[in-house]
Amino acid sequence: xxxxxxxxGGKVQAGGSLRLACxxxxxxxxxxxxxxxxxxxxxxxxxxxxxxxxxISTNYADSVKGRFTISRDSAxxxxxxxxxxxxxxxxxxxxxxxxxxGIPTAVDSVDYxxxxxxxVVSS
Numbered sequence: 001x002x003x004x005x006x007x008x009g010g011k012v013q014a015g016g017s018l019r020l021a022c023x024x025x026x027x028x029x030x031x032x033x034x035x036x037x038x039x040x041x042x043x044x045x046x047x048x049x050x051x052x053x054x055x056i057s058t059n060y061a062d063s064v065k066g067r068f069t070i071s072r073d074s075a076x077x078x079x080x081x082x083x084x085x086x087x088x089x090x091x092x093x094x095x096x097x098x099x100x101x102g103i104p105t106a107v108d109s110v111d112y113x114x115x116x117x118x119x120v121v122s123s
Contacts, residue, residue, distance in 0.1 A: 002026040002112050004096045009117030012086055016121070020081040022096030022114055029077035032112075035059075035104035036070065036081045038092035038119075045095065049081060050103045059105055064090075086121045093118050 008020040020036070035050035049070040050059045058070050069082040079096065096114035097104045104110045 002029065002032060002098055004098060004112055004114035006094065006096045006114045006117040009094060009119045011120045011122065014086060014088055014121055014123050016086050017082070017084045018086065018119060020083065020094055020096075020117060020119075022079040022081075024077045024079075024098070029072075029079075030074040032098035032100060033103045034070075034072055034079045035097040035099070035110070036079075037095045037097055037104075037107065037110075038090075039095070039116075040092040043092075045107050047105050047107075048094070050097075050105050051079065052103055057103070059103060083119070086119075088121050088123045091119060091121050 003025045005023050033052050036048040037045050038048050039045040051070045055072050067085045072079040093116040095116045097110040098112040100111050
């Protein structure tokens, strides 16, 4: 089992940047493929980005391609999401996710969730 804790959310103006971090404790971080999801008020939780255990293969939602970058540092048991050129539609609670099998690109592929961190982008 792994516990996931997100940090780095906040308020930013459109066009700005934020960096989210997800720290893991418990089972070694390296056994999990990791990802980020987000959920805006009144909407379903949606996939944002994912990264394989090796840290080389990545996946992105079309809405964030070219603006967001996912990375991981297994030595520090930490995953990151660098978010640039933020838009008001990026406003949501962002959740860290871990999967034992496959890569977490869908809600039902996630084994563990963090508690979420809020990102607000103003126009």
